[in-house]
Amino acid sequence: MGETDPVDQLITLWSAAMPDVDTRGLSVLGRARRVTLKARAAVEPILALQGIDGGGYDVLATLRAEPPPHRLRPTELYRALGISSGGLTARLNKLEAARMIRRPAASDDKRSVFVELSPKGRGLVEAAFRAEMGLQAELMTGLAEKEQWILATLLKKLDGTMGAG
Numbered sequence: 001m002g003e004t005d006p007v008d009q010l011i012t013l014w015s016a017a018m019p020d021v022d023t024r025g026l027s028v029l030g031r032a033r034r035v036t037l038k039a040r041a042a043v044e045p046i047l048a049l050q051g052i053d054g055g056g057y058d059v060l061a062t063l064r065a066e067p068p069p070h071r072l073r074p075t076e077l078y079r080a081l082g083i084s085s086g087g088l089t090a091r092l093n094k095l096e097a098a099r100m101i102r103r104p105a106a107s108d109d110k111r112s113v114f115v116e117l118s119p120k121g122r123g124l125v126e127a128a129f130r131a132e133m134g135l136q137a138e139l140m141t142g143l144a145e146k147e148q149w150i151l152a153t154l155l156k157k158l159d160g161t162m163g164a165g
Helices: 006-017 024-049 054-065 074-081 085-097 119-142 145-161
Strands: 109-113 115-117
Touching: 006 024, 024 054, 024 119, 054 074, 054 085, 054 115, 054 119, 074 085, 115 119
Parallel strands: none
Antiparallel strands: none
16 A cells, blocks of 8 residues: 555645645545446446446346335335436436336326336346446455455445435
């Protein structure tokens, strides 16, 4: 860890430019952002091979993680994803056109619908998830198993202290 990285360099620049500003958060959050962007760049080609983008994958993966019949109400889905209802609608329209989801009416309220994973969507998301988990395991090989656990524990704690979102 003795070498400097781009975040160290950025902290040095900002500390010189604005010495009264506390830049300690950048050492963690700046690196977390870099790791996230690198991981996303590595995952996108896997998803593209399945004919899907990250937003569509997030919807399918959220539905697949639900117990059978792998369905949620749209409100539950956009809350779980942390996106707007309009953003969800665009994703759902695309996924429905590709026959990866269905939107059956709720039996208790015909004005309400569910979003349900189709067999095609289930097959696609399961293949993509397996490939993504393999890639993530590969990306984590730079850390020992205990280091991975410690980092995950600290990130979970940080996430919990940052409030809702």
